[in-house]
Amino acid sequence: MMELFGNPAHWLPLTFAMLMGLSILVYVVLDGFDLGVGVLFPFADDAEKDRMVASIGPFWDANETWLVLAIGILLVAFPTAHGVILTALYLPVAIMLIGLILRGVAFEFRVKAPAHHKHLWDKAFFAGSLMTALAQGFMLGKYIMGLDGGFGTWIFAMITAVFLAVGYSFIGACWIILKTDSVLQTKAVNWAKGGIWGLIIGLIAVSLATPWVSPRIFDKWFTFPEFFLLLPLPLMSSVLIALLWYALRHLPTRNDSWAWFPFAASVVLFMLAFFGMAYSFYPYVVPDQLTIYEAASAPESLFIILIGSVFVLPMIAGYTVLSYTIFRGKATELRYD
Amino acid sequence: MDAFMLSRIQFGANISFHILFPTITIALGWVLLFFKLRFNATKDHKWMGAYRFWVKVFALSFAMGVVSGITMSFQFGTNWPGFMEAVGNIAGPLLAYEILTAFFLEAVFLGIMLFGFSRVPNWLHTTATFLVAFGTTMSAFWILVLNSWMHTPAGFEMRDGVAFATDWWAIIFNPSMPYRLTHMLLASGLTVAFLILGFSAFRWLIGDRRPDVRATFRTAAWMGALLIPAQIYMGDLHGLNTLEHQPQKVAAMEGNWDTKSNVPLLLFAIPDEEARENLYEVSVPNLASIILTHKADGVVQGLNDFVAEDGTALHPPVLPVFWSFRIMVGTGVAMLLLSWSALWFMRRGRGPGGVPKVMKIILVPMAFSGWVATLAGWYTTEIGRQPWLVQGVLTTEQAVADVPAPMVATSLTAYLLVYVFLLTAYIGVLFYLARKAADTDNSDDRKPTPAPKGAKAIPAE
Numbered sequence: 001m002m003e004l005f006g007n008p009a010h011w012l013p014l015t016f017a018m019l020m021g022l023s024i025l026v027y028v029v030l031d032g033f034d035l036g037v038g039v040l041f042p043f044a045d046d047a048e049k050d051r052m053v054a055s056i057g058p059f060w061d062a063n064e065t066w067l068v069l070a071i072g073i074l075l076v077a078f079p080t081a082h083g084v085i086l087t088a089l090y091l092p093v094a095i096m097l098i099g100l101i102l103r104g105v106a107f108e109f110r111v112k113a114p115a116h117h118k119h120l121w122d123k124a125f126f127a128g129s130l131m132t133a134l135a136q137g138f139m140l141g142k143y144i145m146g147l148d149g150g151f152g153t154w155i156f157a158m159i160t161a162v163f164l165a166v167g168y169s170f171i172g173a174c175w176i177i178l179k180t181d182s183v184l185q186t187k188a189v190n191w192a193k194g195g196i197w198g199l200i201i202g203l204i205a206v207s208l209a210t211p212w213v214s215p216r217i218f219d220k221w222f223t224f225p226e227f228f229l230l231l232p233l234p235l236m237s238s239v240l241i242a243l244l245w246y247a248l249r250h251l252p253t254r255n256d257s258w259a260w261f262p263f264a265a266s267v268v269l270f271m272l273a274f275f276g277m278a279y280s281f282y283p284y285v286v287p288d289q290l291t292i293y294e295a296a297s298a299p300e301s302l303f304i305i306l307i308g309s310v311f312v313l314p315m316i317a318g319y320t321v322l323s324y325t326i327f328r329g330k331a332t333e334l335r336y337d
Numbered sequence: 338m339d340a341f342m343l344s345r346i347q348f349g350a351n352i353s354f355h356i357l358f359p360t361i362t363i364a365l366g367w368v369l370l371f372f373k374l375r376f377n378a379t380k381d382h383k384w385m386g387a388y389r390f391w392v393k394v395f396a397l398s399f400a401m402g403v404v405s406g407i408t409m410s411f412q413f414g415t416n417w418p419g420f421m422e423a424v425g426n427i428a429g430p431l432l433a434y435e436i437l438t439a440f441f442l443e444a445v446f447l448g449i450m451l452f453g454f455s456r457v458p459n460w461l462h463t464t465a466t467f468l469v470a471f472g473t474t475m476s477a478f479w480i481l482v483l484n485s486w487m488h489t490p491a492g493f494e495m496r497d498g499v500a501f502a503t504d505w506w507a508i509i510f511n512p513s514m515p516y517r518l519t520h521m522l523l524a525s526g527l528t529v530a531f532l533i534l535g536f537s538a539f540r541w542l543i544g545d546r547r548p549d550v551r552a553t554f555r556t557a558a559w560m561g562a563l564l565i566p567a568q569i570y571m572g573d574l575h576g577l578n579t580l581e582h583q584p585q586k587v588a589a590m591e592g593n594w595d596t597k598s599n600v601p602l603l604l605f606a607i608p609d610e611e612a613r614e615n616l617y618e619v620s621v622p623n624l625a626s627i628i629l630t631h632k633a634d635g636v637v638q639g640l641n642d643f644v645a646e647d648g649t650a651l652h653p654p655v656l657p658v659f660w661s662f663r664i665m666v667g668t669g670v671a672m673l674l675l676s677w678s679a680l681w682f683m684r685r686g687r688g689p690g691g692v693p694k695v696m697k698i699i700l701v702p703m704a705f706s707g708w709v710a711t712l713a714g715w716y717t718t719e720i721g722r723q724p725w726l727v728q729g730v731l732t733t734e735q736a737v738a739d740v741p742a743p744m745v746a747t748s749l750t751a752y753l754l755v756y757v758f759l760l761t762a763y764i765g766v767l768f769y770l771a772r773k774a775a776d777t778d779n780s781d782d783r784k785p786t787p788a789p790k791g792a793k794a795i796p797a798e
Binding site for chain 1: 406426441
């Protein structure tokens with residue numbers, strides 16, 4: 001049955017690379033907005049903080065599970081790459097994990113601990129979110145530079161760290177525009193206006209650095225006819241950014257129409273950027289060192305995971321939609337009763 | 338200290354911290370479902386009161402479990418790449434199935450279970466509670482399958498130092514899996530029983546004697562009293578299974594150096610690995626032989642059978658295994674005595690009021706006795722597997738990453754600081770929640786309305 005789609009040593013690694021890519025993308029979008037909400041915490045007053053947390057409360061845990069799935073697929077489908085990448089990223093991974101721990105528990109503690117401790121847990125929530133966003137941006141930069149340990153890489157990774165954090169806060173602000181109203185919504189529009197700069201510069205920096213670092217990637221983009229086939233990617237991104245710019249100048253509208261637009265547009269933007277990166281790095285899982293085919297587990301083991309995934313992933317998608325449907329609309333105070 | 342030892346301590350610290358919370362959530366999910374079903378059946382609001390208090394503990398424990406669990410999945414790569422390189426073909430699918438069948442299920446339905454009560458129909462809320470409990474148990478199933486496989490590997494073949502699966506049925510139902518899984522699920526049940534019993538006793542002691550406190554006290558006492566004999570029986574079976582597959586671990590647990598008959602059960606001793614003998618032994622004659630072989634003159638293998646020609650020990654370090662085992666058993670005995678005497682004092686409708694005050698005071702610290710026993714049990718079995726990571730297949734030392742020791746020391750220090758801080762905060766908040774629940778004004782017990790208005794206004798993200 002494994003031969004159904006041709007050589008299993010070929011199509012199985014490719015399928016798993018696509019599944020992993022999908023999980024990373026879903027993770028970046030979903031945890032992106034809730035990390036972003038955390039990064040924006042210092043700009044909000046106490047009541048607004050409660051509302052912001054209420055807008056992500058029912059979702060954050062499932063959002064983070066996509067990270068576990070992505071790292072899980074890397075671990076189980078490409079075990080050699082998992083070891084190479086994670087040992088190279090040892091310290092940023094540790095910082096990210098501590099960040100995730102702090103913000104994850106702060107959700108609970110800020111409402112369960114004595115009231116006079118609440119502001120401390122709010123700080124932990126902010127610090128944890130920021131640490132996570134910065135660490136992920138740093139890892140992204142280091143990965144783009146081929147996991148190399150030089151000073152130039154370090155500088156570049158610091159830059160991507162800042163811009164990913166700004167990018168997350170942008171999509172977080174767009175989420176708040178969607179999920180809230182009145183003063184907080186207006187505030188969020190202003191946060192998004194401030195954040196869009198970071199997003200633009202970040203996208204440009206990554207787009208320029210990637211082909212500049214690797215001649216292989218340069219050739220993939222700047223040859224005929226690939227160049228023209230790929231041209232829609234930067235063009236669509238530019239159009240989306242222009243539309244976002246326009247939308248943010250006119251939001252919030254009186255009847256709350258178009259409040260969904262910034263979030264939807266930034267999701268598409270993240271998808272485009274992600275597709276561009278996936279195109280650049282394919283077929284490598286460790287840039288210019290290890291391809292997905294070299295790093296893959298035994299086809300028999302991949303196949304047994306795939307069988308499970310085929311049944312379970314649609315179910316996961318189904319109940320994720322159920323959850324977002326139940327908690328649709330403007331965020332209200334979260335209560336257990 | 339070298340990177341190997343530091344990595345081991347780091348993984349040990351992470352997994353010890355992590356296991357505290359799943360141990361609570363696995364069984365607490367089912368207890369919450371029980372409260373919910375009792376409420377659905379009786380419409381008695383004491384069950385909803387119990388649900389509301391313990392669901393907060395569940396939410397907090399769940400968050401602690403999730404975030405400390407993410408750490409584990411990364412450490413396979415950052416510190417132990419050799420593990421996945423050698424046995425990734427086996428461990429990978431098992432971990433993948435855990436993520437796919439358990440993590441998403443529990444994470445998504447937790448949101449509905451916690452915040453959906455007023456947004457979804459009651460049946461969906463009850464179903465969400467069930468699915469969360471089911472998800473945590475599935476998670477335990479897969480992870481214990483993998484852990485058991487590391488102790489008693491089966492259903493695979495080695496090609497060029499890499500394990501390949503040959504029989505998934507044999508991998509999943511490997512020889513120690515049924516025992517280890519049942520042992521752990523019962524441990525979770527006991528942990529939760531004593532947690533609830535301890536905090537119900539605490540609320541009683543500070544003057545909170547409402548129906549929901551009585552109900553949880555009674556439920557937890559019964560739960561503990563019923564589960565502990567089952568656990569003792571299961572532990573015995575698990576021990577015999579270990580004797581069959583990992584005799585060196587049992588020898589270390591018993592502090593038994595020489596293969597001999599009529600092995601005594603050591604109540605106290607300080608095993609000295611240098612001299613290969615025990616100091617200050619206090620023992621019961623023949624009892625270890627009786628427990629392990631069910632015959633007074635049964636022969637039991639000793640540690641000296643597991644020494645290589647050149648003198649290197651092929652058995653685990655004796656002192657930690659010997660003592661972890663005794664701490665686990667000792668805690669179990671305390672659980673047996675306390676839960677049964679609590680039932681005795683509550684007999685013929687006396688209720689929690691019949692339990693003497695001094696015993697309630699003892700029950701408060703016993704709230705965390707499940708943690709002590711669970712950790713001690715895990716140390717026994719995991720240290721007992723050393724020097725192997727996967728018994729007979731891969732040593733722990735072969736799997737470690739080539740990360741500089743100072744880097745591991747840095748991350749380890751950071752983790753330890755965070756863990757100590759969070760554990761203090763967690764225990765502090767549990768007592769705070771109990772005190773707050775007790776302070777909430779609700780003088781009229783028989784009033785059919787649900788929780789008092791103060792408690793309803795608690796926003797609970």
